[in-house]
């Protein structure tokens with residue numbers, strides 16, 4: 001099977017979105033880029049992740065042509081492709097409808113960085129991309145207006161886009177963004193959450209980028 005390992009990684013991440021409560025039914029999507037070929041493995045549109053096999057993950061080229069796969073790719077495929085073109089460091093993109101993060105997206109409200117988790121995994125506060133209609137390939141340009149070098153942003157009135165240097169890294173950003181949004185929400189019920197100073201955000205970010213875990 002073409003890019004079998006990448007297909008398995010994309011499907012595994014999609015199943016974990018359900019496990020972490022970041023999507024409902026067929027909401028959201030996952031893609032991963034193969035650096036050797038430039039091909040992208042992306043979840044098929046409108047299909048139940050729990051009924052998919054790796055072969056159901058669609059392989060497309062950088063122009064969006066199907067290279068291998070029997071299903072129609074995600075409605076957000078053009079948006080994934082746009083973001084990949086703008087950020088060559090990114091090899092994984094995940095779109096979710098995470099409840100706590102979406103509550104901020106419905107308010108068009110940035111999530112301030114009050115936790116080391118958001119500093120680590122997202123790179124600081126979580127910006128909001130302007131509202132765009134669904135399935136019009138407008139999400140990608142709106143995301144890149146606000147994302148910068150961060151690993152996630154909110155989509156006004158819609159959801160979340162999380163990115164990473166791998167599918168797994170994008171998943172971690174999506175999961176930890178929801179964690180940060182939930183903790184901010186809970187704290188705000190008790191008082192005014194205290195934002196981390198920029199220098200502390202940078203320190204926490206650098207630990208995650210350069211020394212955390214086993215990779216360094």
Ligand SMILES: O=C(CO)[C@@H](O)[C@@H](O)COP(=O)(O)O
Pocket residue numbers: 026027028029043044045046047073074075076095134159
């Ligand atoms: O959020 C939306 C539509 O509002 C889509 O991203 C979501 O339903 C997933 O669509 P796909 O199954 O990827 O085509």
